[in-house]
Amino acid sequence: MVNGLIGYKLGMTQVYSDEGKLVPVTVIEVGPCKVVQIKTVEREGYPSAQLSFDEVKEHRVTQPVRGHFKRANVAPARVLREFKGDLNGISVGQVITAEIFQKGEFVTVTGTSKGKGFQGVMKRHHYRGGPATHGSMFHRRPGSIGASSFPSRVWKNKGMPGHMGSERVTAEGLEVVDVRPEENLVFVKGSVPGSEKGLVLIHKAKRGKVKKQAEPAKKK
Structure with missing residues (x-):
């Protein structure tokens, strides 16, 4: 069967x-x-x-x-x-x-x-987010996404905003x-x-x- x-x-x-x-x-x-x-x-x-x-x-x-x-x-x-x-x-x-x-x-x-x-990253990847007070200006943003001199790019599979669900x-x-x-x-x-x-x-x-x-x- x-x-x-x-x-x-x-x-x-x-x-x-x-x-x-x-x-x-x-x-x-x-x-x-x-x-x-x-x-x-x-x-x-x-x-x-x-x-x-x-x-x-x-x-x-x-x-x-x-x-x-x-x-x-x-x-x-x-x-x-x-x-x-x-x-x-x-x-x-x-x-x-x-x-x-x-x-x-x-x-x-x-x-x-x-x-x-x-x-966004908080809902999609459960990021903690930035400070909510003192004018931090990035309450729900991902923050830093990579170094500048090396590798001078964003690493693969980095958690970023995007389409969620329907998988x-x-x-x-x-x-x-x-x-x-x-x-x-x-x-x-x-x-x-x-x-x-x-x-x-x-x-x-x-x-x-x-x-x-x-x-x-x-x-x-």
Whole structure:
């Protein structure tokens, strides 16, 4: 089975754990995804399954992409992504749902962070800034950015004002609190990169085993 699926981040809420603790969770609408193409080591050089998500009308995709979906006899979709994993038993046209995830296991979620536009060094790089009193005149400025005689330039990777956010961000080791395959929902503990209704990729974590669930107390 593939090791991940495509989904949309719906937002955050709170649920009660089996121990009665209130846990902040992110709700992700995962799948259903259809297998459009299976890549093998012999043909493409690596094994993976190409999945589609969020079906659209045919006129919403370009003609080459439309032919790619027709070759697989799958309805056109808005998103195409590849996932690696054990491809035994996987066939083109197969529908994969949130059932591949289970409560208590750990996942990795990748998304695009919120865009914050052009920002200064204090917000973008957490600079301390200059003195706020006595007429220093550089309260929120970066200050000195390099020496004059050597190297007579600004070093690479120097923290400067610029565009902030709207980057690919990956959150690792997030625990799956609940899975509802009939509603295509996965509840993940903690926050997930991106804004609401943002596209995310959720993978099974390479590290971390399934967390054992607490057994219900026996009645005396």
